[in-house]
Amino acid sequence: MVPDTPLRLAAVQKALEDIVAPVLPPDADFAREQLALIVRSLALVRKQIPQEYAFHVHDAHDFSAFGSEVAACLPDAHPVRGELTQAIEDVRAIAPPVVPDRTALEQAVRALRGAIETAVQQAGEDAATLRAIGPVVLEHTRRQTLLERAWVADTGFDRDPASLPLPETILYSAGETPR
Amino acid sequence: MTERFGGDSRVVQLCPDHARHRAADPNDQDPTLAHMLDGRAAKLASSDYHPVAIDDITERLTRLFAQNLHPAAKVSGLRRLAGGASKEQFLFTLDAPCIEGSEQLVVRMDPTDGVLETSRQREFEILEAMQGVVPVPRPRFLDHEGTWLGASGMITSFEQGSTKPPQAGAGVSGLGTGFTPQWRERLGPQFLRLMAAIHRFDFRAAGLRHFAIPDADPFQAARQRVNLWARVWREGAYAPIPGFAVVESWLRSNLPAARELVLVHGDFRTGNYLFDGDSGEITAILDWELAHVGDYHEDLAWSLVEIFGARDEQGRYLCSNLMTVEDFIGGYERETGRIVDRDTLRFYRILLSWSVVAMASSGLTAAANRHNHQDILLTWLSMVTHPLLDEITRLMLEEKAA
Numbered sequence: 001m002v003p004d005t006p007l008r009l010a011a012v013q014k015a016l017e018d019i020v021a022p023v024l025p026p027d028a029d030f031a032r033e034q035l036a037l038i039v040r041s042l043a044l045v046r047k048q049i050p051q052e053y054a055f056h057v058h059d060a061h062d063f064s065a066f067g068s069e070v071a072a073c074l075p076d077a078h079p080v081r082g083e084l085t086q087a088i089e090d091v092r093a094i095a096p097p098v099v100p101d102r103t104a105l106e107q108a109v110r111a112l113r114g115a116i117e118t119a120v121q122q123a124g125e126d127a128a129t130l131r132a133i134g135p136v137v138l139e140h141t142r143r144q145t146l147l148e149r150a151w152v153a154d155t156g157f158d159r160d161p162a163s164l165p166l167p168e169t170i171l172y173s174a175g176e177t178p179r
Numbered sequence: 180m181t182e183r184f185g186g187d188s189r190v191v192q193l194c195p196d197h198a199r200h201r202a203a204d205p206n207d208q209d210p211t212l213a214h215m216l217d218g219r220a221a222k223l224a225s226s227d228y229h230p231v232a233i234d235d236i237t238e239r240l241t242r243l244f245a246q247n248l249h250p251a252a253k254v255s256g257l258r259r260l261a262g263g264a265s266k267e268q269f270l271f272t273l274d275a276p277c278i279e280g281s282e283q284l285v286v287r288m289d290p291t292d293g294v295l296e297t298s299r300q301r302e303f304e305i306l307e308a309m310q311g312v313v314p315v316p317r318p319r320f321l322d323h324e325g326t327w328l329g330a331s332g333m334i335t336s337f338e339q340g341s342t343k344p345p346q347a348g349a350g351v352s353g354l355g356t357g358f359t360p361q362w363r364e365r366l367g368p369q370f371l372r373l374m375a376a377i378h379r380f381d382f383r384a385a386g387l388r389h390f391a392i393p394d395a396d397p398f399q400a401a402r403q404r405v406n407l408w409a410r411v412w413r414e415g416a417y418a419p420i421p422g423f424a425v426v427e428s429w430l431r432s433n434l435p436a437a438r439e440l441v442l443v444h445g446d447f448r449t450g451n452y453l454f455d456g457d458s459g460e461i462t463a464i465l466d467w468e469l470a471h472v473g474d475y476h477e478d479l480a481w482s483l484v485e486i487f488g489a490r491d492e493q494g495r496y497l498c499s500n501l502m503t504v505e506d507f508i509g510g511y512e513r514e515t516g517r518i519v520d521r522d523t524l525r526f527y528r529i530l531l532s533w534s535v536v537a538m539a540s541s542g543l544t545a546a547a548n549r550h551n552h553q554d555i556l557l558t559w560l561s562m563v564t565h566p567l568l569d570e571i572t573r574l575m576l577e578e579k580a581a
Contacts (some may be wrong), residue, residue, distance in 0.1 A: 011546050011554035018230050018552070019259075110418055117419040124428035134425050141422035142572045148565035155562045159485045159496070159570075 004106065006046045013042045050102045060095035064088045146170070207399065208406050209391050209471065211298055216410055219296040223548065228291040230552040231329070233257055236269060240286065240334075243327035247320065249275040260285065265293040265468070267330075267552050270337055284319060288332035292550035294542040294557065295411060297468035299323055299333045301389040305442075305470045306335065308385050313373050314338075314463050338463035340453025358449075358500050360492070365459030366449075367501040368510075373452075373464060374482075375514040378441040378475050392472050397436035400473045401526065405430045408534040415541030417561070426533050426571055435523040437474040445469025447478045448487040449499040479511060479519060480527030484535060485570050486563050529574050532567045539564050 016039055024031055048055075067088045074081045120137055123129040150164045158164065237257045244252035252275035260268040266287045274281045289299065299321060306318040316335035322328045344362050358366070382390065393399040409427055416423075446469045453463045481487075482499045489500040498507050508519045542557035551557055 007543075007547055008558045010549075011558040014549065015553075015555040022232070113419040113421060116421040117424055120421050121424035121427070124424055127432075130425070130428055134428075137422050137425045138572055138575060141420075141425075141568055142576075145565055145568045145572060149569055152562040152565055155559065157486050157563045158566045159488075159490075 005049055009042050009046045009049075013039055013046070016042075053102065054099040057095055057099045060091050064091045064095070204402065205406055205409065207395075207402055208410070209393070209403050211301055211389050211391065212407055212471075213410075215296040215298055216414065219292065220414060222291050222550070225291045225548075225550060227549040228551060230259075231267060231288070233259070233269075236286070236288075236328075237271070239328055240271065243320070243322070244273060244275060247327075248273075249277045251276055265295065265297070266290070266332075283337035284334050285316065285337050286328065286332055286334045288328050288330045289325075290330070290545075290551045290553075292545035292548065293553075294538040294545070294560075295469075298389065299331045299468075301470070302468045303333045304387055304389050305467045308380070308382075308387060309377075309464075309467070312380050313376050314461060315467070316463055316465070338453055338465075339455070340462035341456050342450055342453060345456050357489075362459065363491075363497070363501050366454060366461065367506075369454075369461045370449075370452075370499065370501055371507070371510045371514050373461060374444070374447055374478055375511065377444055377447070377464075378478070378515060378517075380442045382440075382442045382472055387472075390470075390472055392440065393437075394440060398434040400437040400440060401430075401434040401530070404473065404477070404530060404534075405434070408530070408537045411534070411541055412537040415544050416537070417540045417543035417547060420536070420540075420564075420568070422568065422572070423533070423536070426529065426575070429575060430526070430530055430533070433526055435474070435476075435520070435526050438520070438523075439475060439517065440472055441475045441478075443471055443473040443475070443477045445471060445478070446481065448482055448484075449501065450487070474523065474527065475515075475517060476519065476523045476527045477531070479508065480524055480531050482507065483524075483528055484532055484567070486535070486566055525574060525577070529571055532571045532574070536564050536567050536571075539567075 016035060021032075021035055024035065067084055071081055071084050071088070074084075120133060123133050146164070147167060147170045149158055150167045150170065152158075153161045153164050237254050240254040240257070241252065244254065252273065255272050255274070257269050257271035260270050262268070267290055268288075269286050271284055271286070272281050273284050287299070287302075300323045303318045303321040303323075306315050309315045310317065316338050318333060318335050320334040322332050322334075325331045344358065383392070391403075393403050405427070412423060412427075444464070444467065446466045447464070451464065451466045452461050453465065454461045483504060485496070487500075488496055488498045491497050495503055498504055501507075502510065508524075511517070512519055539561045542551070543561040545551045546554035546557040546561075
């Protein structure tokens with residue numbers, strides 16, 4: 001249940017507008033101008049975040065196609081051709097072929113979590129089923145909680161932050177490059 | 180019969196008493212709290228909540244005192260108080276011919292929604308009852324219906340003191356307050372004495388009108404608390420957590436019998452009391468909105484919730500950042516003559532960590548709906564969920580206390 005970034009940014013924006021802005025002195029022109037820019041930047045970032053990854057992947061495909069067109073125009077023996085071809089291959093090796101719609105993905109995962117919660121709740125009414133499902137759920141909670149604790153460790157709420165792994169070590173498979 | 184599940188050395192006690200499980204009627208709720216939660220559902224369709232403007236609240240307060248205290252009453256110097264994850268709070272000065280000099284007062288008002296729906300009427304009543312029992316603000320005016328303030332609210336005296344030592348650090352809502360060993364020595368014994376004094380209070384003789392006494396059967400106190408937090412979760416959760424249902428099943432299957440009912444403060448921890456920065460004397464116990472009649476283990480368990488504690492210079496965990504768990508429990512037993520049952524304590528530790536997850540998630544929903552004056556604080560505090568789920572999981576996987 002890590003709060004989504006656009007929601008957190010919306011809360012930051014509301015605090016700046018509702019609490020901070022009204023108490024700035026009328027003659028604090030520079031601070032008022034800065035605050036207005038901060039609020040507008042936050043609004044823009046909130047809007048962009050859901051599409052940001054798709055934007056990068058779009059760039060990857062678009063520029064590798066464009067780079068290929070440029071490469072095709074170059075004589076085979078041209079000294080930059082090899083370097084350009086390598087750069088195109090590097091991008092193609094990383095970029096996923098399809099980008100999921102982030103909002104749709106979040107909604108689908110949320111629905112799945114809800115379906116699991118309902119299943120566990122209803123199964124829990126029967127002691128025998130609960131005995132079977134309980135350890136599975138607790139083990140998953142322990143695993144998921146480790147990632148979520150690591151994700152929010154900088155809040156200072158954790159009793160033992162030094163024991164937490166970096167989120168990257170959980171999010172990316174062994175040997176895979178963080179994207 | 181005790182049934183268990185779990186592999187390795189981890190064992191979870193499950194369904195020790197099916198009759199008790201069957202008795203866990205989900206509709207058995209504290210009537211006042213159930214009424215408050217009914218009201219919350221009606222507010223969900225409200226539009227964005229914006230903090231009350233200083234001029235606006237000054238005008239409302241002036242009108243309130245002019246009509247209820249003295250026509251010449253004057254409100255001045257109103258300013259917003261920091262903190263307050265669930266209420267809008269302002270400090271102001273009241274001048275009126277009928278009071279000697281001027282008086283500093285605090286007004287606490289409900290936003291549209293927050294971590295939990297609570298009753299100002301009930302909070303006001305318990306502050307009245309606590310006068311002379313433990314140091315608390317004096318309740319001065321209740322506007323339960325929001326006739327004057329525009330929202331349900333109350334006015335109390337302003338008490339001097341601080342929630343943290345001078346120059347010490349603290350996070351939001353008093354979490355992570357930095358105490359030196361000297362401060363712990365000063366505050367720890369008072370902390371225990373004051374909790375014991377609250378638990379000695381004769382709530383039956385006090386005839387509290389808005390507090391139900393859960394004594395229909397020995398399990399009712401625990402059952403009503405499980406029902407409360409299960410309802411808060413079901414009606415306010417921001418996102419599903421599958422483990423939540425397992426915890427609820429475990430709690431319903433392990434309801435402890437209350438040995439003795441007491442007045443439970445409900446939020447007794449560092450951050451919710453004020454103390455004098457020179458003498459170290461505790462000057463006021465605050466935030467009574469979660470007060471209720473229940474099992475004394477509940478306040479003990481609340482103080483043990485790990486996010487309210489910290490580690491000392493030797494790396495030992497200190498509850499409420501004041502004392503070790505064993506010193507706390509032993510001190511309470513000596514102070515009150517009561518026995519602390521480790522299984523009951525463990526039940527309430529799981530229940531209360533679970534309740535904070537429910538409140539945090541509910542607060543996040545309030546922020547997503549833009550229904551609070553502190554959306555930023557609610558989104559920040561929602562991140563306590565993850566250490567709490569870890570604590571719950573560890574407690575559930577522990578061997579049942581001997």
